[in-house]
Amino acid sequence: MKFRSIYIIAAIIFAALLYGVYSYLLKGVPQYLFWKVDLLSTEDFTKITINDPENIWLTGAEGSIYKSEDSGESWSRLRQPDGIALNYMYFINQNTGWVTGENGILLSTTDCGKTWSSITVGDTESSFSAVWFLNENNGFIAGGMKNQKAAGLLYSTTDSGKQWNKCNTPVSHISSLVFLDNAAGICCTSDGLLQTGDGGKSWLPEQSESNLPLERLFFINRESGWAAGSENGVYTTSNGGKTWKVSRGTEEYKINDIFFIDTHSGWAVGKDGLFLYTLNGGKSWERLETGVVDDFLSVYFFNTDFGLICGRNGTVIKVETLP
Known part of the structure; x- marks a missing residue:
């Protein structure tokens, strides 16, 4: 005993x-919790953008735009689907935003999404995957010609999008675009990373450990950035994109989007509900199971405790951390 x-x-x-x-x-x-939000839709949601918890946006592959004003709990459809895919959304402030899509479509709002105006840039064979504005007047949209890998497109505006001028472009389709100032820019193409130092007039290959296709770019400041590829992992730069290194251990993942809240905390999402996070600026990544089998296409975090993910077949996931 x-x-x-x-x-x-x-x-x-x-x-x-x-x-x-x-x-x-x-x-x-x-410690993450994943909550599925049911929008009663099977539309592929291509991009999620958060201005603040009262202004959260979704774009869809059938042309829909949704908005949430309660941290993603409920959603209202502001634009009915028209069969033309919307690919990317970008807000420069609370009221002014743009959406790019297929068939040369470009939408814009100046009243926080209450109304949207639509124009066609190029022609209906144009497909735009990215938009970036330096300020309310000067911006770029980028993409390529449908079904033509070697036909990249880049347009610029100096009058808030009233007129668009075609720039000399890279030879391949542009999937993501970031400008670090009025002259220096970086883009992801089907041939790898390219850079410009003259406002998009000319482009040169970046020095990276791969010339494989990359899908998405994200910069938190002038020096610190990340690039993600569909089957090529995550790449990091600490010198404004002059050189890039692969984050070891991520090469096996098919990543569709990446987001950082600061130079340390970041997230990446991709195929079959893939969810990765890093606490050290991308030096290493941890994978968590989400219980989702559909592809994640976009991720956005408002802070380290609250984020949203969207993807195929109407997937919207609310992400929170345990207190």
């Missing part, structure tokens, strides 16, 4: 020590 009591006490002490070690290891590690 005495030895049994000693055994029980030892077991309790060991369990307490084990719990203490476990708690210490988990300290500072986010």
